[in-house]
Amino acid sequence: MSSEPLRKDEIQGQIVHVYDGIEEADNALPHWWLATFFGAILFAVFYWMFHQSFAVADYPHEAYTKARLAAMEKGGPVTDEDLIALSEDVPMVASGKAIFMKECTKCHGTKAEGKEGPNLTDEFWIHGGAPSEIFKTISDGTPKGMPNWGPKMGKGATKQVAAYVLTLRNTNVAGKAPQGDKWVAPTE
Amino acid sequence: MSESQKTTIVYNDKITRQFIAASVVFGIVGMLVGAWAALQLAFWPANITEYFSFGRIRPLHTNAVIFAFVGNMIFAGVYYSTQRLLKVRLPSDLLGAIHFWGWQLIIVAAAITLPLGITQSKEYAELEWPIDIAIAGIWLVFAYNFFWMLKRRNEKQLYVALWFYIASIVTVTVLHVVNSMAIPVGLFKSYSVFGGVQDALVQWWYGHNAVAFFLTTPVLGIMYYFIPKVSNRPVFSYRLSIIHFWALVFIYIWAGPHHLLNTALPDWAQTLGMIFSLMLWAPSWGGMLNGLLTLRGAWDQLRTDPILKFFAAGVTFYGMATFEGPLLSIKAVSSLAHYTDWIIGHVHAGALGWNGFMAAGMFYWLVPRLYGTKLYNKEAANLHFYIGTFGILLYVVSMWVAGITQGLMWRAELPEGGLQYPNFLETLLELRLMYWMRLVGGTLYLCGFILMAWNLIMTAKSGKAVDGTTEVATVGLPPEKNRKSWKELIIAQPMQVSVVVLLIAAAAGFTTSLASSAMLVTFVVAAVLIIVFQSLKEGRKGPSWHSIIEGRAAFFTVLVVVAVLIGGVAEIVPSIIAGPSAMRSTTNVPYTALELEGRDVYLAEGCYNCHSQMIRPFTWEVARYGAPSTPEESVFDHPFQWGSKRTGPDLAREGPIKSAAWHYEHMLDPRASSKGSNMPPYPHLAKKTIDFSKTEGKMRGMRFVGVPYTALEVQAAEVSANEQAMTIVQELKETANVDIAPNTKLVALIAYLKRLGNPPIVEVASNETASEEPTTEETK
Numbered sequence: 001m002s003s004e005p006l007r008k009d010e011i012q013g014q015i016v017h018v019y020d021g022i023e024e025a026d027n028a029l030p031h032w033w034l035a036t037f038f039g040a041i042l043f044a045v046f047y048w049m050f051h052q053s054f055a056v057a058d059y060p061h062e063a064y065t066k067a068r069l070a071a072m073e074k075g076g077p078v079t080d081e082d083l084i085a086l087s088e089d090v091p092m093v094a095s096g097k098a099i100f101m102k103e104c105t106k107c108h109g110t111k112a113e114g115k116e117g118p119n120l121t122d123e124f125w126i127h128g129g130a131p132s133e134i135f136k137t138i139s140d141g142t143p144k145g146m147p148n149w150g151p152k153m154g155k156g157a158t159k160q161v162a163a164y165v166l167t168l169r170n171t172n173v174a175g176k177a178p179q180g181d182k183w184v185a186p187t188e
Numbered sequence: 189m190s191e192s193q194k195t196t197i198v199y200n201d202k203i204t205r206q207f208i209a210a211s212v213v214f215g216i217v218g219m220l221v222g223a224w225a226a227l228q229l230a231f232w233p234a235n236i237t238e239y240f241s242f243g244r245i246r247p248l249h250t251n252a253v254i255f256a257f258v259g260n261m262i263f264a265g266v267y268y269s270t271q272r273l274l275k276v277r278l279p280s281d282l283l284g285a286i287h288f289w290g291w292q293l294i295i296v297a298a299a300i301t302l303p304l305g306i307t308q309s310k311e312y313a314e315l316e317w318p319i320d321i322a323i324a325g326i327w328l329v330f331a332y333n334f335f336w337m338l339k340r341r342n343e344k345q346l347y348v349a350l351w352f353y354i355a356s357i358v359t360v361t362v363l364h365v366v367n368s369m370a371i372p373v374g375l376f377k378s379y380s381v382f383g384g385v386q387d388a389l390v391q392w393w394y395g396h397n398a399v400a401f402f403l404t405t406p407v408l409g410i411m412y413y414f415i416p417k418v419s420n421r422p423v424f425s426y427r428l429s430i431i432h433f434w435a436l437v438f439i440y441i442w443a444g445p446h447h448l449l450n451t452a453l454p455d456w457a458q459t460l461g462m463i464f465s466l467m468l469w470a471p472s473w474g475g476m477l478n479g480l481l482t483l484r485g486a487w488d489q490l491r492t493d494p495i496l497k498f499f500a501a502g503v504t505f506y507g508m509a510t511f512e513g514p515l516l517s518i519k520a521v522s523s524l525a526h527y528t529d530w531i532i533g534h535v536h537a538g539a540l541g542w543n544g545f546m547a548a549g550m551f552y553w554l555v556p557r558l559y560g561t562k563l564y565n566k567e568a569a570n571l572h573f574y575i576g577t578f579g580i581l582l583y584v585v586s587m588w589v590a591g592i593t594q595g596l597m598w599r600a601e602l603p604e605g606g607l608q609y610p611n612f613l614e615t616l617l618e619l620r621l622m623y624w625m626r627l628v629g630g631t632l633y634l635c636g637f638i639l640m641a642w643n644l645i646m647t648a649k650s651g652k653a654v655d656g657t658t659e660v661a662t663v664g665l666p667p668e669k670n671r672k673s674w675k676e677l678i679i680a681q682p683m684q685v686s687v688v689v690l691l692i693a694a695a696a697g698f699t700t701s702l703a704s705s706a707m708l709v710t711f712v713v714a715a716v717l718i719i720v721f722q723s724l725k726e727g728r729k730g731p732s733w734h735s736i737i738e739g740r741a742a743f744f745t746v747l748v749v750v751a752v753l754i755g756g757v758a759e760i761v762p763s764i765i766a767g768p769s770a771m772r773s774t775t776n777v778p779y780t781a782l783e784l785e786g787r788d789v790y791l792a793e794g795c796y797n798c799h800s801q802m803i804r805p806f807t808w809e810v811a812r813y814g815a816p817s818t819p820e821e822s823v824f825d826h827p828f829q830w831g832s833k834r835t836g837p838d839l840a841r842e843g844p845i846k847s848a849a850w851h852y853e854h855m856l857d858p859r860a861s862s863k864g865s866n867m868p869p870y871p872h873l874a875k876k877t878i879d880f881s882k883t884e885g886k887m888r889g890m891r892f893v894g895v896p897y898t899a900l901e902v903q904a905a906e907v908s909a910n911e912q913a914m915t916i917v918q919e920l921k922e923t924a925n926v927d928i929a930p931n932t933k934l935v936a937l938i939a940y941l942k943r944l945g946n947p948p949i950v951e952v953a954s955n956e957t958a959s960e961e962p963t964t965e966e967t968k
Contacts, residue, residue, distance in 0.1 A: 010485070012424060012482075017426065022416045022423065024348075024422060025423060025426070027424055027427075029427065029428055033473065036469060036473065037431075040467045040514075041717070044467050045713060048460075048463055051455070052456055061455075064810070102611075103611070116847065116923070145846065147845050150606075151812075152607050152811050152812060153606040153610055156602070157604075157606055
């Protein structure tokens, strides 16, 4: 920093320091910049108080729990009758088949004849053969490797796939050997 | 004073020339590796052998561009400008040479170890412990050189560029040392002393501030030196320098948790991370303003001078990235952008636009001066600017599109519930075109950079190396009249006010009431404001307090350390204190010997570069991956593996979903089970083996960092690993008719993957563990 009197620049105004030939002016801070500076600090204080001090708004985990509870309330339980009705509904089955072809053939084969997963065309079922049990297996998955498709596809699509699977029952495509217990439709 | 008793000082500019050369060479290497990584994402066959698969290439790219390219560039700029601003030659040429060659050796060591899979698997801190120690040593040599210059300076007052250098040097030291703390379990293997949530917090405190104090503050110092030099215009505002400097160093350090929004991190820490990121916006733009407004009266030069074009664009990109950063730190925005390519775009706006262009501007200006000549080809420099800018725009826009597209697809839910795109691959395949576009953008940028390298070499060849000189009237600083003691400086009004406010704030922080924690933030913020205002107000009567401390290098440095430490301590210490009790109270069970080995395979292959293990609490995310992740699930993870990017799906609950046979097939040929996937194949895992006799040592290391393995478990490591491996081998034989050796890496990895989200059910934990560990009574 030199000790000689410092010049005044036409644009930048009075020079206050010089270091290695670099001049330094001392202009006032732009108002809009100050507004963002103080604005962000004020926002920070309010946000903290809003969430942390007074817990007015929900944190992500709280908001999520509430949303889950609300979703569980929606729609009644899935019954055997519903699904049997659906399995006779051609557009519904077609839609279920489309999903099956896209998501399920990897493990169950293109004809549902079974690969890594069991053959779905015989009368034997590992996790129960009642329509609602099949829906449950698709929806919740199994510990052995069946993913829980319910949350992924939603209740509607899961119902459609279950409907399609019901149409495959006892078509006996040659494939994987039967697994599980024989299921017989209850007689009324 | 006007006596002609002048001494001529010759600067050591050789070190600047060396660092520039190294920066250019490693810049090309680092960007080339980056382009390779980009190619791998678009075109999986570019994953060549296990050594150059994406999981190892990506850390190589980030380390090369951050520490080799920008690192060397910073050192060049710091040595050049510091010698001149302080009118002193680098005191020891030998220590300068040690710094230069030591740093290059570290880079070479990184380039060898990372492809070999030797990694701590903490982002931007991957290098293993022997290299970490070398980094700390060389960094201290740098610090020693710098502070020695400060001590022997012939210019009393410190210019703003030097403030930024001081902040960078001390903060990087702290960050590196703390985050790298690990227990070695071999020459090239260590486990972080931090685990789970704790490690997440420490890692992102480091990761974010590596961006702050390695990529930003030193380059701001360089901006403050070179922009006024090149444009020959006065710096816009001294007082803006003061405010934005202190605000930046104080606030930056708190912002790390914005990398962990909506995760299992405690909410208070997430909120702090978010609000401090928002407060960071204005201080960052303060730097941009001081850079751009310095060009007032020089805008016409921008048309003709490529160097100013680079600087103006670089600073503008800085402004863009530091606006985008706070935006992305808003929890709601983060819920969309986190884990996507938007973050990659954001980083590159900063890295290519700010770091790359500031480096180019500095090199184009320095090299002709360091070789006493003119820039060889100005048109080529202009061309570099245009293709570089076009490359950045292509890169950033493609990543915006890719990130936002994928983020929206992930969260798309059907009206009756369920996902619109339940198949993860569908959301990845949608981005293919953008991945190619990114590659084109990045390659263009690299071409511009190579053009610069040629231009600089031709410039250097056309001249001869010259060292700058200056004349000083007297060597050493004259003794001061009325020198204020450090005690007087400490009890000055600005310090009084800030200490009182901080004490009140701290007191408020230690009471349990939530309202008092609100007071904490209010007071901390008030403290910053009051310090700033006091430092300005006093300017009217005599030298202000701030201008006095600008002449007191040691005092100034201590203040910077304090400002930087406050945020780190406030955020990290609570989790470190809570750590041991979290480990004791958890119902989670440590990994088995084989799972631990499998986890080390996961780390070495760099799986965390594409797979997260952290499910956020959103309905669409839970639908895809399962229940939200809890802090307990990663409590024994040293280091944590939450990840930051999902090029592939989250794996936190992968265990129960896929069979061993599926994993086997998927690892050998990912596309057999996942058509269109860009995952590298891992056939070598089925051949390479693990020496289970070393597992015991690893478990001992884990025990040392607090994982509650019993002595029995540690001793039985080898037997247990073999037993568990045999069950997997048998399962593979039965279900897939596959023959595989039990001690292969793949078997261990399958054991680990099957464990994810599938912890064994603990029976009665209380009495059993107590009898294994000698209690205090027994030892007495």
